[in-house]
Amino acid sequence: MSLDLNDVRVTLDGRTILTDIDLVLERGRFAGLVGPNGAGKTTLLRVLAALVAPTQGHVTLEGQALSGMTRDARARRIAALFQGGGVGWPMTVREIVALGRLPHRRAFAGFSEADEAAVARAMARTDVGHLAGRTEPTLSSDERMRALLARALAVEAEWLLVDEPITALDPAHQLDVMALLRAASRDGTGVVAVLHDLALAARFCDRVGVLSGGRLVADGRPEEALTDALLAQVFGVTAERGEAADGTRYILPWARSGSNEETSDGAITPS
Ligand SMILES: Nc1ncnc2c1ncn2[C@@H]1O[C@H](COP(=O)(O)OP(=O)(O)OP(=O)(O)O)[C@@H](O)[C@H]1O
Numbered sequence: 001m002s003l004d005l006n007d008v009r010v011t012l013d014g015r016t017i018l019t020d021i022d023l024v025l026e027r028g029r030f031a032g033l034v035g036p037n038g039a040g041k042t043t044l045l046r047v048l049a050a051l052v053a054p055t056q057g058h059v060t061l062e063g064q065a066l067s068g069m070t071r072d073a074r075a076r077r078i079a080a081l082f083q084g085g086g087v088g089w090p091m092t093v094r095e096i097v098a099l100g101r102l103p104h105r106r107a108f109a110g111f112s113e114a115d116e117a118a119v120a121r122a123m124a125r126t127d128v129g130h131l132a133g134r135t136e137p138t139l140s141s142d143e144r145m146r147a148l149l150a151r152a153l154a155v156e157a158e159w160l161l162v163d164e165p166i167t168a169l170d171p172a173h174q175l176d177v178m179a180l181l182r183a184a185s186r187d188g189t190g191v192v193a194v195l196h197d198l199a200l201a202a203r204f205c206d207r208v209g210v211l212s213g214g215r216l217v218a219d220g221r222p223e224e225a226l227t228d229a230l231l232a233q234v235f236g237v238t239a240e241r242g243e244a245a246d247g248t249r250y251i252l253p254w255a256r257s258g259s260n261e262e263t264s265d266g267a268i269t270p271s
Pocket of ligand 1: 012013015017035036037038039040041042043044
């Protein structure tokens with residue numbers, strides 16, 4: 001029950017974007033992909049979604065090469081939501097969610113009862129029922145993200161890949177989306193999310209993969225992967241660590257660890 005990358009390398013426009021990537025992802029787990037800007041996170045997610053072909057190495061789903069599967073077969077098994085993944089014209093939320101059923105439909109076939117049920121489940125799960133008739137341009141950031149997540153969930157795929165699902169959301173909605181992704185993983189889906197928020201990644205993910213300069217430099221449980229040394233080297237920050245009232249350990253990026261210091265008026269000066 002795994003999605004595997006073996007010795008993956010990706011070169012785009014003559015530049016190596018990813019190299020030496022070996023990763024075994026498991027269903028039923030919530031994996032976070034973190035790393036600084038430009039580290040290669042989105043590209044790695046695109047490789048997992050078969051939108052970018054590795055220049056070297058291969059990706060397998062339950063032992064079967066992703067590249068050997070038809071596009072529809074892949075789309076039924078791997079649902080993906082990328083940034084800018086809107087629909088581009090004023091469809092209603094219900095129509096957007098229904099797009100998630102496309103990989104399951106035969107040419108010219110109508111919407112089946114199973115399709116209806118899957119759309120209803122996805123809309124209930126993301127709490128977008130009351131938005132069913134609203135069009136995409138009228139939605140707030142969180143409503144839009146929940147509608148797009150509903151579309152991805154409506155696929156009812158074994159894998160759910162999401163790129164920066166919480167970046168544009170306020171704290172309450174960030175917590176909602178992270179809880180939703182974790183719940184999806186608990187139902188047996190393999191969830192992989194690109195995240196910038198290390199505190200939320202550490203809190204919600206079972207596992208965190210850290211990319212830096214196109215390499216996977218750490219991979220494991222959040223506390224194991226996000227060490228002080230790694231945070232300093234890869235992100236250039238120090239972190240505060242502690243235990244919340246409910247006993248959960250937390251990691252909070254706190255200050256720059258490099259050569260820059262923040263002055264009391266917020267200006268950044270070399271130290
Ligand atoms: N199609 C492409 N052609 C050339 N270079 C690309 C292409 N796609 C991505 N890159 C480059 O690959 C590098 C990694 O990009 P990617 O978007 O995967 O990083 P990221 O870790 O997701 O970054 P961010 O956190 O800023 O979104 C960047 O330097 C980017 O400019």
